[in-house]
Amino acid sequence: MADPVVLALAVPLCPLAAFALTWLLARGRPAAGAALSLPAIALSFVLSAVMLWGQVQAPGAIQADIPWMPAGRLSISMGILLNPLSALMMVIVTGVSLLVQIYSLGYMRGDPGFARFFSYLSLFSFSMLTLVLADNFILLYMAWELVGLCSYLLIGFWYEKPEAARAAKKAFVVTRVGDLGFLVGILMLSLLAGTFDFAGVARFIGAGSVPQGQVTLVVLLLFCGAVGKSGQFPLHVWLPDAMEGPTPVSALIHSATMVAAGVFMVARLYGIFQESADALRVVAGLGAFTAVFAAAIALAQDDIKRILAYSTISQLGYMMLALGVGGYGAGLFHLTTHAAFKTLLFLGAGSVIHAAGTNDIRQMGGLARRMPVTTVTFAVAVLAIAGIFPLSGFWSKDEILEAVRAGGHPVLYMVALGTVFLTAVYMSRLFFMAFTGASRGEGAHESPAIMTVPLLILAVLAAGLGMLGSPWVGRGIHGLLDPAAPRPVLNMGILVLSNGLAAAGILLALVLFGGRAGARAAHARKAGPLYSLLANKFYIDELYLLLIRALFFSLTTAVAWFDRHIVDGTVNLVGGASKMGGALLRRTLSGKIQGYALIITCGALAALAILLAAGLGLFGAWLTGPGILGPGGAGR
């Protein structure tokens, strides 16, 4: 058995090598891009699975560092920390990457940027795996920014589309607002804890020598980064726009892996987060709000990918809620199941878009007969996300509900239950509008096997992954993540309640949207102002745009004006004054001898007067004293 550190390092480095080789060797040969990228990620997946198996057998942390840059007393290192959490994430990331890459072989076929696409996917895998393995704040931040870059490059993959270019920029800038807080938090830690190592910081803060207020501040600052990355309110605005990217990208980056990085970060730093109960309350509250807020918006969207994007935001809110109320295992369990069913939903949506040629679910309909595999797998995913027993979403969602209830947060509990209902409604609405009813897309057909096989694999996972958290497989995923976790039990009360709510939601959607197409529009009209409020996403984008225009752009204009007219104006004034002074003095050089003689005489008299005064000792003290230059300064 090889050294686990070497194996762990190989997991991110394989895709990195694929990325580098693609750019060095595969220029102009599209197939070579995929030929390098796929084996690399497959190897990473196998290695990750080995690593996870090792952790299941014998949980324990493995850490290894190399110094990267000294910074005074601090030392910044590149290091990995392999523990059950990171092993689990590695498997999720490489697994989803592998399936998405296989799917992309079909989806991106014939695209002029085929090799570039696969190289970016490899770069993303590398960055994301580094993020997962990082053992210190600096490396985490670096990987954090790099996945942001990959997201930027892939959202803007079709850069000739102006919307794609704009969405890419928006994603980067909005997440960077959150990263600013993250960075300031890291700077504070550098001062408080004197180390960037996760374990070191946790030990230091756990020792209790840092005032509680400062701990809360640091934790909330770090959390800002998670809010941006995981699309939590109020920084959620970039994620729906990110859907301009190719659909496999949306599946990989903007649903299963990168956007879950915020949740992962909170979990990775859970020991630090737990030191501040106030901060955890903020995490829970913001998560719950985001969950219901995004689910409400999803009700009134018509773009299939945007519905899924808001759904992702909502589900990430669930995970944050779980972590905030102390449901560490529940949050990560939901992260795992969500990765399966949301990837499936996105890849299914890609298959639908491929077939129907549109993103608008109002233009679709009756696809079920034409695309049986896509329809069945999509239905599994819809039932899973709605939380129907015994699919995967049920198990993880119910655990979250249980954690919220047990944590004693009645309001959050109600919000979470309400979200269960809303989730069922908007997902069923999407399903019924796209797949049932009158057939519209005449040319629609099932996607090729290279795309449907990943769908089938994911469908199996979306259905079955929940077993990991069921009472029938021992302690399952919880035993891995938290050795002290009790064996899960089935809470029948919550089971009935949540399934009842979900079923009610599905029925409501069936009544409203299952019928003829004409009825749907009528319902929309009837809903009136509430509908338009939701359809316009609570006007938050407009509000931000207004603020940016009113505050930021007027500020830049003001600065430009100030610089040009006041600062530079002063400079030009000095220049102009010298010129004018010169012009005035030039008059003295009149060429008239009499004038010169007069000036010479006056000058001579003045000099004489000064000498006389000096002789009389009027300036004595000034000339002979130490002077402004100090002792020895003006000497001789």
Next chain:
Amino acid sequence: MRFPFLTAIYCLPLLAVLIIFCFPARCRVAIRMVALVSSVAALAMTVLLFFWYDRVAGGLQFVEKVPWVSTLGISYFVGVNGINVILLLLTGIIITAGVLASWEVAHRQKEFFILLLTLTTGVFGVFMSWNLFLFFLFYEVAVLPMYLLIGIWGTGRKEYAAMKLTLYLMAGSALILAGILGLYFAAGQRSFDLDLLEKAAYDPVFQRVFFPILFVGFGILAALWPFHTWSPDGHASAPTAVSMLHAGVLMKLGAYGCLLVPMTLLPDGARFWLPMVALLSVVNIVYGSLGATAQKDLKYIVAYSSVSHMGIVMLGLSSMNGTGIGGAVLQMFSHGIMTGLFFALVGMIYGRTHTRMVDEQGGLASRIPVLAAFFVLTGLTSLGLPGLSGFPAELAVFIGAFRAYPVVTVVCTTGIVITAFYVLRLLQRLFFGVRRNTNGAAFGDAKSAFGDAKSAFGDANTVEFIALALLMLFILAVGLYPMPFVRVIGSAVAPIAARLGGM
């Protein structure tokens, strides 16, 4: 006698100047080959210097010291510490790339290279002088050719810009000269040698009076707010290679001067005034990035971005601790190469589209993918993306500065969001979206130049590619593994920080 390694470095461009003098102007190929060979040789020597410098021992190495005008304390005294090593390397890189970027200069090519290499001689000299007189001599050699280079080969309001820049820098020189004389007389050692002046115990009041004189004198060259307005006009008007050298190296010369003279020699003055400098650097960073957001001309955008990034250097210097000052020096190196790339790319794009206005171009990525890729990487460096050189430099500055001025530093970090905004918006407008130039609409003079055939302009040629790749190599090297650079810098910064009392 040992081989005078340092003297040889600055003699290489000087030698090239003399050789080019002897060529008739029509030998265009020979002239640029001489320029290239000399700058590549100088670059090779600075690279060797980087590897040969003993970073464990630290201190002044490769010293050559010959008495010159002994009665006045003027000696020919050159040597290098870790900071000098880095800045000489930077100069070698930028001049090599600059010569390559000037490959196609047609107008009075001979004189152009003579002046460019004269300027380089001066810059090399400044970065190794340890006698203040010699330092000032080289400094003026570096500053003066700039006037002619902008005035003759520039574009736009070039006479105005050249005059403004030169007068502004001369004002700085006047302050520096006054300051140097003050240091010389107040030390009372009859010597301009820096190692002797360092030992002089200056009166605290003297330090407080002379620190701002010297700091502002050098700070002008580093675009310290509010003395920065020469820079946008100057850069916008200067030809490509001159912008590269100017923003890449000369602005660093100002920051280096601040570090070498007032901060090292006048520690009491530094402790008194540097918090003020920290405040000014906030203005530099935030105001510079806001200014860059408002600009529409590529060169002005890059120039204001330089003002902003030099603010990070100033912030690092003002931190008074080893981390911050070391970060500032790394940022000098990083920004020098990055801005060299920026100006080279702007020149190359201008050479193709014949406009520098952002609004008049678009969708260039599909026409010039290689240039676009380099531009994107450079932009990412400027917004501090990890893996590229801007990140470790800015990180070190922020860590160091946060220790000294937490609130000020937090305000400064907002600059990185604004930078991300204007850089990405620039990339979006310039390279992505619809190809706005191919249909040739609404272009004025530029229309005929590239409105018709796709063959009107192509992607980077070999010479351009080598120039860009050379610069990018170092951006990646520092970004991926900053350790060797930080070690070299750290060996020189630690004693300065110790004098200032920082950690």
